[in-house]
Amino acid sequence: MSDILAGRVAIVTGAGTGIGRAIALLFARNAAKVVIATRSEAPGQESLDLLLAAGGEGKLLVTDVSSREAVADLVGDTVSTYGQLDIIVHNAATISPEPLVTISDEHLDHTLDVNLKSAFWFAAAGMKHLKRSDAGRLLLTSSIIGNRQSLPALAAYGTSKAAINGFIRQAAYEVAEDGVTVNGVExxxxxxxxxxxxxxxxxxxxxxxxxxxxxxxxxxxxAHAFLFLASPAARHITGQTLIVDGGQSLGRAIRS
Structure with missing residues (x-):
C-alpha cells in the first residue's frame, strides 16, 4: 500500500465487479477512502469486504445512476460521511446489443441515462465539492467502441461513449480555472x-x-490508468482520454 491518494475521498460507480471493483480496491490500497457505488448489493458488499480485508477504508452505497436524484443522494451521502469529496470515477455503464434500426426508445433512453446523462448529473451534484479539493478529479470510463472502432448492434453504446469523450473535453474546459481536472480511460x-x-x-x-x-x-x-489520472502526477492533464487496449485500435492483428 502507498499513500498516493492519502487524504482523498473517492466515489467509484459500478464497483461491484470487474473494472469498477479493481479501481476501488487499487484506490484503497493507495490510501483513499472509497465509496463503492453499485446497483446490486451482494457484489457491492463483496467488493467492500475485499477492500476492508486488505486494510482499506470505505463504505457501500447501493444506487442506480440512471436517476439524477440517486446521483445527488450518492454525492450527498458521501460528503455527509467523510466531510469531503475529491475524486469521482464514473465507471458504471450498460451495454446491451440491439440492431440500429430496431432500437426501442426504452433501450436508447436507458443507455443514455446510465452512460451519458449521469456524467452531467455527477458534475451538477459533485463539482462544488471537487472545487473545494486541492486535487479535484472527475474521471470517466469511456471505450474504444464508438471512438476508435465499431461493432455490430452497439450503436447506442458506441454513441454514448463517443459523447462521453466530448463531455470530457467540454467539462475540462469549463472547470479548468477551478483546479478540477476531467479525464477518461478508453x-x-x-x-x-x-x-x-x-x-x-x-x-x-x-x-x-x-x-x-x-x-x-x-x-x-x-485501474492503474485511473490511479495515474487521480494522482498528483496527472495534475496538469485535463480533457484527455487514455487508450488502454494493448494496441487493439491500431488495426487488425494477423494471427492464426
Whole structure:
C-alpha cells in the first residue's frame, strides 16, 4: 500500500465487479477512502469486504445512476460521511446489443441515462465539492467502441461513449480555472468476470486475435490508468482520454 491518494475521498460507480471493483480496491490500497457505488448489493458488499480485508477504508452505497436524484443522494451521502469529496470515477455503464434500426426508445433512453446523462448529473451534484479539493478529479470510463472502432448492434453504446469523450473535453474546459481536472480511460477488450462467464475459450481467443499485444486486458490494467489520472502526477492533464487496449485500435492483428 502507498499513500498516493492519502487524504482523498473517492466515489467509484459500478464497483461491484470487474473494472469498477479493481479501481476501488487499487484506490484503497493507495490510501483513499472509497465509496463503492453499485446497483446490486451482494457484489457491492463483496467488493467492500475485499477492500476492508486488505486494510482499506470505505463504505457501500447501493444506487442506480440512471436517476439524477440517486446521483445527488450518492454525492450527498458521501460528503455527509467523510466531510469531503475529491475524486469521482464514473465507471458504471450498460451495454446491451440491439440492431440500429430496431432500437426501442426504452433501450436508447436507458443507455443514455446510465452512460451519458449521469456524467452531467455527477458534475451538477459533485463539482462544488471537487472545487473545494486541492486535487479535484472527475474521471470517466469511456471505450474504444464508438471512438476508435465499431461493432455490430452497439450503436447506442458506441454513441454514448463517443459523447462521453466530448463531455470530457467540454467539462475540462469549463472547470479548468477551478483546479478540477476531467479525464477518461478508453478500455479495449477487457476480460472481466462478465466476459469470462459469457465467452468460451475459443471466443476469447478470437477477440485476442485483434489485439496487437496478443492478450486480453485485465481490470487492473484499467485501474492503474485511473490511479495515474487521480494522482498528483496527472495534475496538469485535463480533457484527455487514455487508450488502454494493448494496441487493439491500431488495426487488425494477423494471427492464426
Amino acid at each position: 478500455p479495449g477488450f477487457i476480460l472481466t468476470e462478465r466476459f469470462s462467464d459469457a465467452l468460451s475459450a475459443e471466443q476469447v481467443a478470437d477477440n485476442v486475435r485483434y489485439i496487437a499485444s496478443g492478450r486480453a486486458g485485465t481490470p487492473d490494467d484499467i
